Structure formats: C-alpha cells, structure tokens
Amino acid sequence: MSMAGNLRRVRDLRGVGGLRKVARLTRGRTRTVDLSHHARSPLGSTVVNCVTYHGGVRQPGGHGLVDAVERVRAAGEGFVWLGLHEPSQEEFKDVAELFGLHPLAVEDAVDAHQRPKVEQYGDFLFAVFKTVCYVEHAELTATSEVVDSGEIMVFVGPDFVITVRHGRHGSLGPVREGLEADPEQLAKGPAAVLHAIADHVVDEYVAVTDAVQDDIDQVETDVFAEDGARTDPGRIYQLKRELLELKRAVLPLARPLEVLATERIRLIAPDIRAYFRDVGDHLARAVEQAAAFDDLLNSILQAHLAQVTVKQNEDMRKITAYAAVIAVPTMVCGIYGMNFDHMPELHWRFGYGLVWVVIVTACLLLYRGFRRAGWL
Incomplete structure (x- = not known):
C-alpha cells in the first residue's frame, strides 16, 4: 500500500491505536524525517516548519508528521503546528x-x-487572513508599488494548527517566537495560535496605514507648495489604487473577528474570545484610517485640480494682457502701412519719431495698468 493510501486511512481513525496502525503500516517503507527542515521534508520545500507543543513548551524535533500526531493524541494534550x-x-x-x-x-x-x-467544518475551523506589507521606495511616483498583499490560511483543530501562507511576506516566524516566549499563553492550545496570527496580521495593518499616512502627507505638502499645480496627479491616483488594495484586506476582516469574539465556538475558549475583541479594536483603528485616507486623497485631488484651473486662468490673463499691449503697435503700423498718398504727418519731418513715442507710451500705460490689476 502506498504512503498516500496509509494516510487516507487516518481520516477515520481518531484514537491512538488507529494512529499506531498507520505508523506500523508505514514503518519500513518510509523513514522518519524532520519536517522542521525544508530539505528533509517529504512534502518538499513548501514545508516551513512542523513543531509539537506540550503544555506550552516546544518539543524536540526529529519525528515524522504521523508520529508527531500520534504522540500528541497518546498524551491527550498538546498540538502539532x-x-x-x-x-x-x-x-x-x-x-x-x-x-x-x-x-x-x-x-x-x-x-x-x-x-x-x-468557517467551521465539523470539528475544525478554517480562517483566511489577507496580509499586507509596505513597499519601501525612495520617491513616490505614478508607478510606485506602495502596498503588497498576500494571504494566510489557518486550519485549527483540537490538536493541530496548519498554516498555509501565500505571498512574498507575512512570515509567521516572529509569531511563533513570541508564543514560545509565553508558554502560559501557548498552553491554551490552537486557539491561542489563531489569536496570535490574527493579532500579528492586524498589527501589520496598523503599521502599513501609518506608513501610507507619510506618503499622503508628502503628496499633500507637494500639492499645496508654491508650484503645487505642477505636481504629477498620477501620484495621487497611484495612492488611491494602492489604498484600494489595502481596504480589500482590512475592511472584510471585521466580520470574521466579530464571529471569533462573540459567537460560541467549541474550539475557542471564552478567555480567548476576549483577546479577539482586543484585536477587533485594533482593526477598527486601521479601518477608520483607511476610510479617512480615501476622503483625504479625494480632497487633495480636488485641490490639485482647482490649482491647475487657477494656474490656467492666470496664464490666460497674461496672454490676454500681452496681446493687448502688442495690439497697439500692430494697429498703428497697420494704419500707416496702407500707403495712401494723402495721410496726416506722412511727409512730416518728425512724424516717424512721433509715432514711436505714441506707440511706446501707449504700451507702457497698458503694461502698468495690467500690472496693477494683477494680470502681469
């Protein structure tokens, strides 16, 4: 019988004896491996870690997955992560x-x-968390990536926790280390791990919203600067697009956390539900910030468009003023360029100089008037 066939029989074997039967069936055909090491894992490089905990204390490695589950169920306590x-x-x-x-x-x-x-399937829970991280960049441009997202899926059973991570970030190493440093909390079982993961994910939300706030502040400063009309509006649109990705991760998590904090779920002890309420409070802050960012970016974009409109009006007034100044010599030269035989002062000795005096004086008066009016 193949290894897959042996494992298939475990699904209906809830007792320790059943697991021992599986161990005997696989003995001699598969060797014991350390699942905590990628290269030695029968599941390949996808395995990040496999650890057994008893009483909140990490147990030594070196056992296969079936052996680890057998030991946990034989002891009647602890769990496999x-x-x-x-x-x-x-x-x-x-x-x-x-x-x-x-x-x-x-x-x-x-x-x-x-x-x-x-979601609850029989005697285990399945939870999905969207992870986000802030992408560092030297300068925000119209194509800068600001928020990168991933996912963490968590299976929680009476004696096991399985975490499946997608994306380039969201490592649960710090979560594991933090729990192992607090054996009393870890001794509360798989529900404590689920809370720690949720708390870690929401803390990242808060950190990312704080970092995005800095980018929004910089864009706002640039828009309201003296040459704010020249600010690239693509930067604002890019922030709005990245903010949309952040909101897709943050907003939908409110309902799942409410379920974990308020509903009676057998795998979630009452004292753990209080911890989920605290995570929900932190999430509320991130949700409020994300909603405020959207309104703020809309205001910044409207202000930028208003500045562009004002700048265009100013340019049009300048063009109009200079056109009016240039119209004076154009008109005079046009009149005296008609070459009629009988025109006033056409053959007068001082006529040419007088025309120049009139032209320059009229242009100066117009220029002064437009300057006083603020058009130039």
Missing part, C-alpha cells in the same frame, strides 16, 4: 487526508485569492 508556504494541490493532498480537512477548505487554501473569513 504545521506551517506551509504556497503548496500545490498534490503537495497538500496527504496533509488534507491525514487531518480529514474538508475539500472546499483545501481548495481555498491551495488556490488562494480569498476574502477574509472564518
């Missing part, structure tokens, strides 16, 4: 069969591009 990064359908198949994961949840976890949500 398996971390994956962008697994394929084939790579995730054995894990799904081992833990009896619902096919719909598995499909969502592999395909990604899901909205933030929390």
Whole structure:
C-alpha cells in the first residue's frame, strides 16, 4: 500500500491505536524525517516548519508528521503546528487526508485569492487572513508599488494548527517566537495560535496605514507648495489604487473577528474570545484610517485640480494682457502701412519719431495698468 493510501486511512481513525496502525503500516517503507527542515521534508520545500507543543513548551524535533500526531493524541494534550508556504494541490493532498480537512477548505487554501473569513467544518475551523506589507521606495511616483498583499490560511483543530501562507511576506516566524516566549499563553492550545496570527496580521495593518499616512502627507505638502499645480496627479491616483488594495484586506476582516469574539465556538475558549475583541479594536483603528485616507486623497485631488484651473486662468490673463499691449503697435503700423498718398504727418519731418513715442507710451500705460490689476 502506498504512503498516500496509509494516510487516507487516518481520516477515520481518531484514537491512538488507529494512529499506531498507520505508523506500523508505514514503518519500513518510509523513514522518519524532520519536517522542521525544508530539505528533509517529504512534502518538499513548501514545508516551513512542523513543531509539537506540550503544555506550552516546544518539543524536540526529529519525528515524522504521523508520529508527531500520534504522540500528541497518546498524551491527550498538546498540538502539532504545521506551517506551509504556497503548496500545490498534490503537495497538500496527504496533509488534507491525514487531518480529514474538508475539500472546499483545501481548495481555498491551495488556490488562494480569498476574502477574509472564518468557517467551521465539523470539528475544525478554517480562517483566511489577507496580509499586507509596505513597499519601501525612495520617491513616490505614478508607478510606485506602495502596498503588497498576500494571504494566510489557518486550519485549527483540537490538536493541530496548519498554516498555509501565500505571498512574498507575512512570515509567521516572529509569531511563533513570541508564543514560545509565553508558554502560559501557548498552553491554551490552537486557539491561542489563531489569536496570535490574527493579532500579528492586524498589527501589520496598523503599521502599513501609518506608513501610507507619510506618503499622503508628502503628496499633500507637494500639492499645496508654491508650484503645487505642477505636481504629477498620477501620484495621487497611484495612492488611491494602492489604498484600494489595502481596504480589500482590512475592511472584510471585521466580520470574521466579530464571529471569533462573540459567537460560541467549541474550539475557542471564552478567555480567548476576549483577546479577539482586543484585536477587533485594533482593526477598527486601521479601518477608520483607511476610510479617512480615501476622503483625504479625494480632497487633495480636488485641490490639485482647482490649482491647475487657477494656474490656467492666470496664464490666460497674461496672454490676454500681452496681446493687448502688442495690439497697439500692430494697429498703428497697420494704419500707416496702407500707403495712401494723402495721410496726416506722412511727409512730416518728425512724424516717424512721433509715432514711436505714441506707440511706446501707449504700451507702457497698458503694461502698468495690467500690472496693477494683477494680470502681469
């Protein structure tokens, strides 16, 4: 029987004896591997880590996934935390069969591009979080990437946590280290891990909104500067596009957090629900900032367009004023260029000089008048 066939039988084996049968079936055909190391993982480089916890304390590695689950269920306490990064359908198949994961949840976890949500399938929870990170840039341009997004899918069962991460960022290493530094919190089980992940994701929301605030402040300063009309409006539109990606991650998470904080879910202990309420408060701040950014960028864009309109009006007034000044010599030269035989002062000795005096005087008077009116 193949390894996949053995794992398929685990789905219906809830007792320790059943897991031992699987271990005996696989013994001699597969060797024990350390899933915490990428190169030695039978699932390939998609495995980030696989760790067992008892009483909030990390246990030594070196066991296969089936052995790890067997030890946890034999002890009647603790859980296994398996971390994956962008697994394929084939790579995730054995894990799904081992833990009896619902096919719909598995499909969502592999395909990604899901909205933030929390769903319950039998005796396990499936949660989706959209992750965001701020993309550093020397100068904001009309093509600058400001916000990069990814996803984290979390399967939470009575004795396991499976995290599936998509994207170039959102590493859960700091979350794991923080939990391991707090054994009392980690001893509360898989629900504590789910809370820590949610808290980490929302903290990133707050950090990204603070960084985006700096970009918006810079654009606002440039728009209201002396030469603000020359500011590239593409920068404002680019911020609005990036803000849309941020809002797609932040806004839909409010409802899932409310479910985790208020509804009675067997896997979420009452004391853990209080922690989710705190995460919801932090999320509310990020939601308010994102909504305020949208209104602020609209105001900045309208102000910029108004400045451009004012600048165009000023340019038109200058053009009109200079055209009026130039019209005087054009008119005089046009009249005396008609070459009639009987024209006043045409053969007068001082006629040429007098015409120049009249032209220059009229032009100076017009120029002075336009300057006083603010047109020049």
